[in-house]
Amino acid sequence: MIHIKPFLDILATSKISILGAVLVTTAIGADAMLIIGELLIFESNPYIGIVAYVLFPGMAAFGLVLIPIGMLLRIRKSHHDPVGKLVRRVSRKHVFRLIFSLTLINFVIFAFVGYRSIHFMESAEFCGLTCHQVMSPEYTVYQRSHHAGISCVECHVGPGVGWLVKSKLDGTRQLAGVVFDNYSRPIQTPIHNLRPADHICGECHSEESYHGNRIKVIERFELDENNTQTFSVVNLRLGEDSDRGDGMRGIHWHSNEHHEIRYWSTDRRREHVVRVELVSKDGETRVWTRPGSENASGEAEQDNGHESMRVMDCVDCHNRATHVFVAPDKAVDALLADGTIDPAIPWIRSIAHEVITREYESHDDAIAGIAELPALYRERFADSWNKYADALEEIVPILQDLHTTYVYPEMKIQWNTYPSLIGHPTAYTAACFRCHDGVLVDEKGLQITNDCNACHYVLAEDEQDPMILRMLEDR
Ligand code: HEC
Numbered sequence: 001m002i003h004i005k006p007f008l009d010i011l012a013t014s015k016i017s018i019l020g021a022v023l024v025t026t027a028i029g030a031d032a033m034l035i036i037g038e039l040l041i042f043e044s045n046p047y048i049g050i051v052a053y054v055l056f057p058g059m060a061a062f063g064l065v066l067i068p069i070g071m072l073l074r075i076r077k078s079h080h081d082p083v084g085k086l087v088r089r090v091s092r093k094h095v096f097r098l099i100f101s102l103t104l105i106n107f108v109i110f111a112f113v114g115y116r117s118i119h120f121m122e123s124a125e126f127c128g129l130t131c132h133q134v135m136s137p138e139y140t141v142y143q144r145s146h147h148a149g150i151s152c153v154e155c156h157v158g159p160g161v162g163w164l165v166k167s168k169l170d171g172t173r174q175l176a177g178v179v180f181d182n183y184s185r186p187i188q189t190p191i192h193n194l195r196p197a198d199h200i201c202g203e204c205h206s207e208e209s210y211h212g213n214r215i216k217v218i219e220r221f222e223l224d225e226n227n228t229q230t231f232s233v234v235n236l237r238l239g240e241d242s243d244r245g246d247g248m249r250g251i252h253w254h255s256n257e258h259h260e261i262r263y264w265s266t267d268r269r270r271e272h273v274v275r276v277e278l279v280s281k282d283g284e285t286r287v288w289t290r291p292g293s294e295n296a297s298g299e300a301e302q303d304n305g306h307e308s309m310r311v312m313d314c315v316d317c318h319n320r321a322t323h324v325f326v327a328p329d330k331a332v333d334a335l336l337a338d339g340t341i342d343p344a345i346p347w348i349r350s351i352a353h354e355v356i357t358r359e360y361e362s363h364d365d366a367i368a369g370i371a372e373l374p375a376l377y378r379e380r381f382a383d384s385w386n387k388y389a390d391a392l393e394e395i396v397p398i399l400q401d402l403h404t405t406y407v408y409p410e411m412k413i414q415w416n417t418y419p420s421l422i423g424h425p426t427a428y429t430a431a432c433f434r435c436h437d438g439v440l441v442d443e444k445g446l447q448i449t450n451d452c453n454a455c456h457y458v459l460a461e462d463e464q465d466p467m468i469l470r471m472l473e474d475r
């Protein structure tokens, strides 16, 4: 038999236990209503989620811990006071039985809520919207990428318990950063403790997914009156079978399993590469160094407090796998190319670029600034304005949307804060040419290749009507 009454009697004599009991009952009661509501009535939403799956369960668990603590303290004190008698009436056996059965019930409740909590905390909405200002840039651009259907944790945590625990610890530290408002703006990249990408990207992408050549057409519009359109066409050599016994040739040669590429850089952004090693499976090593650089010996593991050696993986090229912050020139070119903005409007490429790349203090400030485009246009090109006044008004919201998608003044994310590492050097990153710049040499003086044809066949370069496009489009 389980005797509840004496148990409650002791409970009732301890303030700590009473507090615990109140916490447990209110939390469980309110949470039950919230969860039923969430399952049946309203759509899941991150704020309800936090309360239902983090806050209330935490409160209930805290209350559950308080109850026995209060009772134990009470029992210890009871030898000296009148309540002692009452306490001794309750045999230990009874207390344990009761605690055991209550724990069993709690176990079932917590298993259910815990399962829902984990499920909830792995959702993109939780990661993207909970720390609204902090993650909203990554969440917004991610929703427009090819990986939009994949939850944040598939890349940021990946399979395995060890990484789950590590991510929860990191997450707690980051949450503290948000609460105390001492996180960095913008969030610094590259992320130095990101999990090696082979375990992550490799879960979904096999070698076949990047095998073969891929034709890429780049459309540009000049900053002139006619917004002159040009095309470049390259055939990227993503991956080809190799006759050298090292798996694959071409761009994805770097990440094949026959070797490992290690590189040393002297800055946090890993831009200034001073040494590269190619270590094959059988231990053979080839080394390239940047003449005249310190640390090119590869001995120093740490430099200026930053890790300096890194094993190259997918993310050293695909740093913008899903958080694609497009550069402003490319963003405007894309709108002109697909006709969202009419390229027949004289000077539109130039003036659109001008208004979106001004530095604004906030989103609101940017919206107001971009709204001035028609007035600015009228001032400069009064003749064309007469003809295109309506079209110019329609362009305003398009450019405002573009700006709010890619620029976050509150997080100090400007255009080009997060450049892609794929391609030729720009003002913001040397991209592939961190290593392929023709300066790093091996002991024989041979460079890491910068032969155009190693990476791609160039089929047209900034031409207005390239023959190759006529052939491809069968015109
Ligand atoms: C397809 C894989 C993938 C998914 C899905 C993904 N991320 Fe990322 N994320 C990355 C990679 C790779 C980086 C590292 C970029 C670097 O180090 O330069 C990154 C970087 C970040 C950064 C640092 C800032 C930046 O833009 O580089 C934040 C914040 C972030 N992710 C949040 C999220 C959130 C929130 C979600 C879900 C809404 C998410 N990520 C989903 C791959 C992913």
Ligand code: HEC
Binding pocket: 145, 146, 147, 150, 154, 155, 197, 200, 201, 202, 203, 204, 205, 314, 315, 318, 321
């Ligand atoms: C959970 C599965 C999954 C994971 C993990 C994943 N991807 Fe993807 N990836 C996809 C899917 C699905 C597509 C879309 C394919 C399509 O649209 O044809 C895709 C598309 C891509 C593309 C081509 C489209 C584009 O955006 O350029 C690249 C490149 C890519 N992934 C790289 C990566 C990298 C790098 C990582 C690791 C940081 C990664 N992926 C992790 C599933 C995944």
Ligand code: HEC
Binding pocket: 248, 249, 250, 251, 253, 254, 261, 263, 273, 276, 278, 312, 316, 317, 421, 422, 423, 431, 432, 433, 434, 435, 436, 447, 448, 449, 454, 455
């Ligand atoms: C961390 C240094 C590093 C970076 C960054 C890097 N590479 Fe390489 N790459 C190498 C090394 C080392 C080799 C081997 C030496 C050689 O072939 O001259 C190589 C070889 C290649 C090859 C020839 C592969 C073969 O089959 O022989 C191609 C193609 C290539 N890289 C393309 C790229 C592209 C494209 C990028 C940017 C998206 C890039 N690399 C970024 C270090 C790098």
Ligand code: HEC
Binding pocket: 197, 198, 201, 202, 205, 209, 210, 214, 216, 236, 238, 251, 252, 254, 255, 313, 314, 315, 316, 317, 318, 422, 423
């Ligand atoms: C040396 C740089 C480099 C490395 C390392 C690298 N990639 Fe790529 N990858 C590229 C480039 C460049 C492209 C072509 C991008 C474009 O279309 O502009 C590409 C394209 C892709 C595509 C799209 C193929 C298509 O047909 O569009 C996938 C998927 C992909 N990579 C996955 C991966 C995965 C997974 C890894 C790690 C195992 C990886 N890549 C490592 C440079 C790299």
Ligand code: HEC
Binding pocket: 216, 218, 232, 233, 234, 422, 423, 424, 432, 433, 436, 449, 450, 451, 452, 453, 454, 455, 456, 458, 460, 461, 462
């Ligand atoms: C280390 C590899 C590598 C080398 C070497 C290289 N490129 Fe490229 N190049 C790329 C990649 C990767 C892209 C695709 C960029 C993208 O996806 O936007 C590209 C794009 C291009 C484009 C079209 C895009 C544009 O911005 O106009 C042209 C044209 C081009 N390369 C010309 C050349 C020429 C000419 C050479 C030799 C002098 C050369 N490249 C050497 C990797 C390389």
